[in-house]
Amino acid sequence: MTQSTQSTQAEAIRSCGRELREIVDGADGDPTRALPEFVAVVQRLLDQKDLLDVGMPRHGVHVSKSRVLFYEPELIIFSGSHHVPWTVEAHNHGAWVATALYAGTITQQSYRSVHQDDGGVARLEVVEDMELQPGDVCVCPPPPHDIHALTSSTGSDMLVIAGGTFSDLRRYYHVDSGTYEERLGA
Ligand SMILES: [Fe+2]
Numbered sequence: 001m002t003q004s005t006q007s008t009q010a011e012a013i014r015s016c017g018r019e020l021r022e023i024v025d026g027a028d029g030d031p032t033r034a035l036p037e038f039v040a041v042v043q044r045l046l047d048q049k050d051l052l053d054v055g056m057p058r059h060g061v062h063v064s065k066s067r068v069l070f071y072e073p074e075l076i077i078f079s080g081s082h083h084v085p086w087t088v089e090a091h092n093h094g095a096w097v098a099t100a101l102y103a104g105t106i107t108q109q110s111y112r113s114v115h116q117d118d119g120g121v122a123r124l125e126v127v128e129d130m131e132l133q134p135g136d137v138c139v140c141p142p143p144p145h146d147i148h149a150l151t152s153s154t155g156s157d158m159l160v161i162a163g164g165t166f167s168d169l170r171r172y173y174h175v176d177s178g179t180y181e182e183r184l185g186a
Helices: 003-025 031-044
Strands: 063-070 075-082 088-091 097-104 106-116 122-130 137-140 147-153 156-162 169-174 179-184
Touching: 003 031, 003 063, 031 097, 031 137, 031 156, 063 122, 075 179, 097 106, 097 147, 106 137, 122 137, 122 169
Parallel strands: none
Antiparallel strands: 063 075, 075 156, 088 147, 088 169, 097 137, 097 156, 106 122, 106 147, 169 179
């Protein structure tokens, strides 16, 4: 990548990050309240080539390779790749989260929290069951509805946009039995 391509790409990432934060700020901290505007900016970012090679490496919980492209305390953009079939059961994050597919396919179920207590009981309702193709974006609102399950039969490259740092302690849900367990994430 030439130096001028690199600086164009860096500027595109910066401007998308700042625009997304303005959109979310204007929507009371919930990107699902300004979904068309939010998705349009994310899709502009997805149009950029070679996004997987930029940014600072991070440890991803559900992916094998991950890099931070943009960081502000209230909005983080990172890439995540897994080049084998993978699945992650329903889990929360501690912040709103958007999944944007760069390559491959992902099936995502988004859930609404109907009831959760602190003792391991959780009743969830599916609000969206979506097969993401490259260019598609799916957004989970802030807690307690920051819950999704993901499956990829192909492997995938994605961008994840998060409304802050994820919780260390995450809930993993057994949707059918209405329970959850907590596990340490990162
Ligand atoms: Fe997730």
